[in-house]
Amino acid sequence: MEHVFKALADPNRRKILELLKKRSMSVTDLLENFDFTQASLSHHLDILKRANLVVTERQGQFIYYSLNLSVFEEISKTMFNLFQYEKSKK
Template structure:
């Protein structure tokens, strides 16, 4: 349960969840919505995945998050 609170404590991660609520996106599409580096977005996505708030599926070279 602590991972969920940690994940939700950050406004960037809450915005990522809002984006993914409507449709699945790859990391590049998510990163385009923010003024930060792709590695930073990947770190946020990793925290969301660890908290079981985001699912990911590898399709070809892309990872799709939902």
Template sequence: MNDLFKTLSDPTRRKILELLKEKDLTAGEISNNFNISKPSISHHLKLLKNVDLVYSERRGQHIYYSLNTTVFQDIIHWILNLKNNGEER
């Protein structure tokens, strides 16, 4: 969980997640929304994949990145448990 929150602390990675909320994108399509190098975008995508926030799928010659909504559901469940003092809903 610590790695997850550390990964989410970066504004570039949060912006990537916002872009992927709209639709699956290639690394090139993601990088078009930033003024940083493509290797930097690849590094951010790798970190997002390492904590399972994003997954990738090859489609033909391209690799598309998608949100892993299951992880977000786990985060929400954890936060709700904190709110409810650890009591299950």
């Protein structure tokens, strides 16, 4: 879970996730929303992919990124259980 929180700590990666919440996007699509290089964006996407927060699908010559919704459901459940447990101890 630590790698997930490290991935989410960066505001640029959170913005990428916000964009992917709307639809699957290629690197070219995503770059239109940022002022950094393709290499920098690819680095951020690699971190999100290693944290299992995004998945990829090849369509022709393009790779499309989308949210891995099952992981977000798991994170939500974990966080809910963590804070529910703490709340019930008080």
